[in-house]
Amino acid sequence: VQKPSHxxxxxxxxxxxxxxxxxxxxxxxxxxxxxFPGDAARALRDxxxxxxxxxxxxxxxxxxxxxxxxxLIPLAHPLPLAKIDVSFDWVADDVLRIxxxxxxxxxxxxxxxxxxAASIAALTIYDMAKAVxxxxxxxxxxxxxxxxxxxxxxxx
Amino acid sequence: VQKPSHxxxxxxxxxxxxxxxxxxxxxxxxxxxxxFPGDAARALRDxxxxxxxxxxxxxxxxxxxxxxxxxLIPLAHPLPLAKIDVSFDWVADDVLRIxxxxxxxxxxxxxxxxxxAASIAALTIYDMAKAVxxxxxxxxxxxxxxxxxxxxxxxx
Amino acid sequence: VQKPSHxxxxxxxxxxxxxxxxxxxxxxxxxxxxxFPGDAARALRDxxxxxxxxxxxxxxxxxxxxxxxxxLIPLAHPLPLAKIDVSFDWVADDVLRIxxxxxxxxxxxxxxxxxxAASIAALTIYDMAKAVxxxxxxxxxxxxxxxxxxxxxxxx
Amino acid sequence: VQKPSHxxxxxxxxxxxxxxxxxxxxxxxxxxxxxFPGDAARALRDxxxxxxxxxxxxxxxxxxxxxxxxxLIPLAHPLPLAKIDVSFDWVADDVLRIxxxxxxxxxxxxxxxxxxAASIAALTIYDMAKAVxxxxxxxxxxxxxxxxxxxxxxxx
Amino acid sequence: VQKPSHxxxxxxxxxxxxxxxxxxxxxxxxxxxxxFPGDAARALRDxxxxxxxxxxxxxxxxxxxxxxxxxLIPLAHPLPLAKIDVSFDWVADDVLRIxxxxxxxxxxxxxxxxxxAASIAALTIYDMAKAVxxxxxxxxxxxxxxxxxxxxxxxx
Amino acid sequence: VQKPSHxxxxxxxxxxxxxxxxxxxxxxxxxxxxxFPGDAARALRDxxxxxxxxxxxxxxxxxxxxxxxxxLIPLAHPLPLAKIDVSFDWVADDVLRIxxxxxxxxxxxxxxxxxxAASIAALTIYDMAKAVxxxxxxxxxxxxxxxxxxxxxxxx
Numbered sequence: 001v002q003k004p005s006h007x008x009x010x011x012x013x014x015x016x017x018x019x020x021x022x023x024x025x026x027x028x029x030x031x032x033x034x035x036f037p038g039d040a041a042r043a044l045r046d047x048x049x050x051x052x053x054x055x056x057x058x059x060x061x062x063x064x065x066x067x068x069x070x071x072l073i074p075l076a077h078p079l080p081l082a083k084i085d086v087s088f089d090w091v092a093d094d095v096l097r098i099x100x101x102x103x104x105x106x107x108x109x110x111x112x113x114x115x116x117a118a119s120i121a122a123l124t125i126y127d128m129a130k131a132v133x134x135x136x137x138x139x140x141x142x143x144x145x146x147x148x149x150x151x152x153x154x155x156x
Numbered sequence: 157v158q159k160p161s162h163x164x165x166x167x168x169x170x171x172x173x174x175x176x177x178x179x180x181x182x183x184x185x186x187x188x189x190x191x192f193p194g195d196a197a198r199a200l201r202d203x204x205x206x207x208x209x210x211x212x213x214x215x216x217x218x219x220x221x222x223x224x225x226x227x228l229i230p231l232a233h234p235l236p237l238a239k240i241d242v243s244f245d246w247v248a249d250d251v252l253r254i255x256x257x258x259x260x261x262x263x264x265x266x267x268x269x270x271x272x273a274a275s276i277a278a279l280t281i282y283d284m285a286k287a288v289x290x291x292x293x294x295x296x297x298x299x300x301x302x303x304x305x306x307x308x309x310x311x312x
Numbered sequence: 313v314q315k316p317s318h319x320x321x322x323x324x325x326x327x328x329x330x331x332x333x334x335x336x337x338x339x340x341x342x343x344x345x346x347x348f349p350g351d352a353a354r355a356l357r358d359x360x361x362x363x364x365x366x367x368x369x370x371x372x373x374x375x376x377x378x379x380x381x382x383x384l385i386p387l388a389h390p391l392p393l394a395k396i397d398v399s400f401d402w403v404a405d406d407v408l409r410i411x412x413x414x415x416x417x418x419x420x421x422x423x424x425x426x427x428x429a430a431s432i433a434a435l436t437i438y439d440m441a442k443a444v445x446x447x448x449x450x451x452x453x454x455x456x457x458x459x460x461x462x463x464x465x466x467x468x
Numbered sequence: 469v470q471k472p473s474h475x476x477x478x479x480x481x482x483x484x485x486x487x488x489x490x491x492x493x494x495x496x497x498x499x500x501x502x503x504f505p506g507d508a509a510r511a512l513r514d515x516x517x518x519x520x521x522x523x524x525x526x527x528x529x530x531x532x533x534x535x536x537x538x539x540l541i542p543l544a545h546p547l548p549l550a551k552i553d554v555s556f557d558w559v560a561d562d563v564l565r566i567x568x569x570x571x572x573x574x575x576x577x578x579x580x581x582x583x584x585a586a587s588i589a590a591l592t593i594y595d596m597a598k599a600v601x602x603x604x605x606x607x608x609x610x611x612x613x614x615x616x617x618x619x620x621x622x623x624x
Numbered sequence: 625v626q627k628p629s630h631x632x633x634x635x636x637x638x639x640x641x642x643x644x645x646x647x648x649x650x651x652x653x654x655x656x657x658x659x660f661p662g663d664a665a666r667a668l669r670d671x672x673x674x675x676x677x678x679x680x681x682x683x684x685x686x687x688x689x690x691x692x693x694x695x696l697i698p699l700a701h702p703l704p705l706a707k708i709d710v711s712f713d714w715v716a717d718d719v720l721r722i723x724x725x726x727x728x729x730x731x732x733x734x735x736x737x738x739x740x741a742a743s744i745a746a747l748t749i750y751d752m753a754k755a756v757x758x759x760x761x762x763x764x765x766x767x768x769x770x771x772x773x774x775x776x777x778x779x780x
Numbered sequence: 781v782q783k784p785s786h787x788x789x790x791x792x793x794x795x796x797x798x799x800x801x802x803x804x805x806x807x808x809x810x811x812x813x814x815x816f817p818g819d820a821a822r823a824l825r826d827x828x829x830x831x832x833x834x835x836x837x838x839x840x841x842x843x844x845x846x847x848x849x850x851x852l853i854p855l856a857h858p859l860p861l862a863k864i865d866v867s868f869d870w871v872a873d874d875v876l877r878i879x880x881x882x883x884x885x886x887x888x889x890x891x892x893x894x895x896x897a898a899s900i901a902a903l904t905i906y907d908m909a910k911a912v913x914x915x916x917x918x919x920x921x922x923x924x925x926x927x928x929x930x931x932x933x934x935x936x
Contacts, residue, residue, distance in 0.1 A: 019862035082487035175394035238643035331706035550799035
């Protein structure tokens with residue numbers, strides 16, 4: 001914790017220095033789930049939501065948010081991005097799974113881009129369906145896999 | 157669903173028109189949880205994370221993201237904000253709860269601002285602790301309460 | 313023109329001062345056209361574009377850009393917005409018309425919000441269809457109507 | 469079109485994957501035209517506009533918007549940029565032509581950066597002159613030329 | 625200071641709650657100075673800088689940054705703005721003074737908007753002149769005056 | 781100065797073309813000072829400020845602003861960043877010095893990123909302490925050192 005009594009030249013908050021890292025191909029996959037109580041899932045399935053097509057809107061929101069990851073997460077690095085993808089599948093009658101994928105060729109990974117894309121896509125689904133039920137819940141947002149970089153392949 | 161065969165003047169995606177709504181005081185509270193496997197919770201508690209004080213960083217990230225809610229959530233309305241707050245408490249040895257509060261005096265509510273603040277604060281905790289364990293999971297992001305507006309008081 | 317020889321306290325660039333204006337309901341409608349050479353229009357109509365549903369994507373891009381109008385147009389005022397709408401109709405086999413609507417309750421108008429929404433929606437259509445034909449052209453971007461404010465109702 | 473009945477892992481909206489593309493020098497040129505009815509062109513030529521020097525303002529707006537292209541156009545890639553340029557010439561007494569140039573060394577092209585720069589510069593001219601005449605129209609926004617990348621040189 | 629040992633519901637970082645404050649007209653004026661060593665001031669006066677008209681560019685940068693004050697300063701409130709102005713005068717042969725003015729009708733003041741506008745205008749002057757001399761220094765950035773709100777008129 | 785009488789294809793504002801420059805490791809260090817009149821310095825030292833831990837908040841604000849340098853400074857180039865650091869030390873009882881460091885591997889330097897980080901960190905300290913004393917002044921914002929690029933090492 002940064003305290004006035006020992007303010008130092010290095011500070012308490014520190015961005016990781018990636019200047020010595022190799023530029024390599026890197027990918028990450030993350031997921032989020034949206035659980036719908038009552039009739040909200042059916043409303044979404046029937047595309048009867050007053051705000052329109054929640055799926056395409058959430059895909060775009062996720063893609064656009066991934067491009068803003070470095071301005072949302074304080075110590076994340078701004079990166080070029082080669083590809084961002086957001087997709088959906090129903091894993092239960094009332095649970096929508098969102099998967100986000102990000103790839104780059106850079107000195108650091110794209111885990112936060114994938115996590116942000118999945119989260120903002122889920123929040124967009126919430127926004128579009130909340131008129132039906134405010135109790136919709138986002139569950140289990142997590143990293144599934146990453147490739148590239150010094151630490152190499154990681155899978156949940 | 158917007159289809160090329162029936163492109164119409166009203167379109168398939170529709171922002172709610174709030175021009176007829178009253179300007180009233182409105183608040184919202186939301187929460188998110190971060191579950192830490194293994195020793196990651198202890199690392200966070202001991203403030204030994206290489207990236208520094210995760211809590212203040214996450215508070216600020218949540219507050220700043222709430223101010224960007226309308227540029228992250230496609231159909232959300234840009235609003236003035238009177239107050240945003242992000243706080244933390246440990247609800248189990250390995251589960252950190254994040255609560256976000258937003259208030260405004262506007263024609264529409266601040267549910268999305270509170271949900272975004274809680275989510276981005278949680279993602280920031282993830283970012284700061286992921287070097288310890290990439291399997292940290294965000295759980296149960298949901299609205300707890302809202303006040304104000306035509307629909308009035310709502311609680312989970 | 314601001315010249316180094318007469319740098320003055322008022323400067324050469326001047327934002328309109330709206331502090332003395334009344335808060336009134338204001339709306340604006342603008343349009344843009346996209347002309348498709350060759351088979352590009354058919355590709356769009358058949359929804360065969362590799363990038364997916366261009367219409368919903370362009371709607372969302374237009375809505376989101378309208379919310380950023382004051383950060384794109386240097387002397388525009390930041391405003392709350394009550395509603396933004398983007399819609400499409402084919403006015404010829406190869407000409408897509410885009411109409412954007414914006415409304416607010418504020419001290420100044422939303423003409424630029426409507427113009428920006430129509431323009432960015434058109435540019436998004438271009439982006440999604442440019443792999444088919446880079447010669448797609450945006451034509452006749454203009455204000456159609458405005459209501460509210462001291463100058464009142466204006467129509468093209 | 470993304471439909472609830474066939475939600476799939478790949479989704480309906482798809483950003484082009486540029487991870488396999490070569491980093492090459494790429495440029496793009498685009499243009500936009502602004503047609504002034506009545507005395508608006510003379511007002512602009514005489515630099516009598518109340519908002520000041522419309523030309524420099526529009527140049528800067530175009531340059532700054534090009535840097536935001538990836539946050540305006542949903543499926544555009546964030547890129548480093550080596551140069552953006554916006555210039556003006558009168559092609560008729562009442563028609564101002566705006567030309568925008570963008571260059572980069574990246575895995576994908578800068579067509580959208582040039583198109584966005586030309587469009588936002590034109591919208592800024594509109595904003596600065598609209599107090600004289602709201603009927604000013606933006607015409608013929610199009611790509612003029614691109615170089616670099618796999619598809620090589622393209623000219624209108 | 626937020627410490628892991630006493631994480632509490634209120635947190636250590638706290639945005640001021642302005643929900644109980646009156647909406648009143650508020651203004652603020654701030655200044656910054658730019659000191660030019662050697663020939664840099666003459667280069668600026670002669671408008672011979674390779675990057676073009678530094679004054680208009682700095683005006684616009686200051687105005688646009690004021691509109692982003694709430695996304696730059698973590699605990700600042702997003703506000704509508706009625707007017708932002710940036711102007712210049714030479715207070716010595718080698719010292720350029722920049723004055724920024726901001727006004728609003730809101731629940732909180734615009735001191736930070738004026739301070740940000742003056743600072744970013746000064747940084748833009750630095751950017752445009754740094755090829756001539758990297759030792760250009762920004763000096764004495766401060767608030768000159770504020771009006772409105774509960775604390776009323778304040779002057780340096 | 782851009783004048784309507786000689787509008788030319790090159791324009792008066794010109795971004796430096798970095799397309800021919802080598803990608804090299806580049807760093808920059810900048811500083812800003814905050815002078816506190818009366819008891820404001822003690823309030824900051826005692827961490828009694830109502831807005832919380834000013835130091836961590838200012839660090840984060842500086843880091844996040846550095847990532848936005850190209851959207852704040854009109855002719856700055858968007859860059860990847862390898863590291864940004866903001867630190868503090870008291871150089872007198874009432875003068876806080878802020879030092880910012882930025883590094884990248886790119887075609888142009890990070891001087892503006894370091895200058896922006898130091899400035900916005902100083903403005904954040906001002907924001908957090910201004911309730912104690914509005915007369916707090918930011919002084920001597922300047923570049924200390926840069927490395928890399930064609931012009932090589934520069935030090936104040």
